[in-house]
Amino acid sequence: MAKSFYKVPASIARSFLDHEITLSKGGWAAKPSPIKQLLFFGGGALALLWVTTSTFVSSASAGFIAMFVIWGLAVIVYFGGMTKTKELRAMSVPALLAYVPATSRHVYTRRSSNPSDFYSMVGIDGIDDDGRIHFSDGGEGQVYLVVGSASYLLFDEDRIGILDRVDAFWRKVDSNCEWATITTKEPQRIYHQVANLERRNQALEIRDPDLIELQNEQYDILTQHVGGKFTSIHQYLLLKGKTTDALRRSHMVLQAEVEGSSLMIKEATVLDKAESQSMLQVFYQGIDDELLSLNASLS
Template sequence: MAKASYKVPASLNRSFLDYEITLSKGGWAVRPSPIKQLLFFGGGVLALLWLTTSTFIASASAVFIALFVIWGLAVIIYFGGMTKTKELRAMNVPALLAYVPTRARYVSTRRSSNPSDFSSLVGIDGIDKDGRIHFSDGGKGQIYLVVGSASYLLFNEDRIGILDRVDAFWRKVDTNCEWAVITTKEPQRIYHQVATLERRNQALEVRDPDLIELQNEQYDILTQHVGGKFTSIHQYLLLKGKSAEALRRGHMMLQAEVEGSALMIKDATVLDRDEAEPMLRVFYQGIDDELLSLKASLS
């Protein structure tokens, strides 16, 4: 049965510091606190006490010491607070300091900019003939053209079944493989139609001018209108594993899901290099240049 609401499950990588202790005061139970939070509060209070009694702050005026104690307690309470993922706010300080420099927060993607920073994030070293992607960070990827089952016309039973299936699927996904769903609006794929038209042209035994003109007209309609002006929504699934073995496990899991049920993914088609490159050009080259390249390749 699909749930009305969802929550972040407890991490399997927990230590004894993550266990919660319920403190009571005067018969009233206080909200459970993890051991690491209690240790942080205790260590923070001891550090504050040492600063106010054994450093130069001890020789300051009483007003200054009082203000310093209030400020210190506020800092301890704030950074000792818990996030929604049950982590101390103090754990985010190193990441915050890493993003303080302006250069660390922005990646320039202008044509005249140095592409090293952008390439280190999403760079691709090459694509094999079968569509295997080799990323600059050492990861391996594969792109699939997927078709789902979602629709505004679903019955409640079908909607509940899809939610249950999706919920059960994401519970067993291997964390060593990333699953990225990409939705694009691009020209319709006409490669198979053009190939069929070319095979028909090669099979003509009588080269009648009227038949040749009819085929040329169909070719112009496919390349200039259907494959150029008319766009449709396409959904892709990018699997990126930290290694070839992680990608293989992700592929096996996807294949098992497609073969086991059509609720989550109705169909998944592996894209080879000739099919994956046009999709990636939307992100790496731009939609305008992609349309020009598509028209040039079909003309």
């Protein structure tokens, strides 16, 4: 039976410092705080006290010391705050310092440039003709275009059935393979419409100029407007296995789910090399027509 509500379970990678405690039953201290945050506040307060009493700051005027203490407390409170991923803001300082140099904010893709920076960002060694992705960490992956069953118009029994099916599915997934759901907003796919238009063109017995012009107009509308300017939501499923065997087992689990029921996944289409590159292009280039393609930047 599906649950009435769900929550994100606690990570098994938590340490002692990640445990949360409550200091008071009421007021601002009633909110649970992790031990690492309390230690950061305590260490920051002691460091601020030492700086104001044992360094050159202690010889300054009272007004300057007061302003310095207020500034120091503000810094401690800000960097001691928690992010949405339950990490201290102070943990992002090393990444921020690494991002400050201008050379760290630009990745050049010219033929004469060092490819190490771009390679470290992509993390992909290559893609086979069948769409098999080889990652730089030794893993292998495959991308699927998936269609689900979720909708705001579902009946209660259908919603319960989908939730039960999804809950049972994730209980049998192999932990040696990552399942990443990718949601993008891309131009609408018009392959079937264009193919149908071509079949009509081939079956046209009378090659009347007006009919040919009408078909060309329909083709331009499909390619230039529907498939170029109008975007829709697409969902992909990326399977990344640590080994080839792990990816094969996950593929069998996915195939069995698609063939056994349409509650969770109605369709799953394996993407080939060209389609996988087109999907990845959304992340590394975007879909804006004003952006230059990667091939153009390398030429």
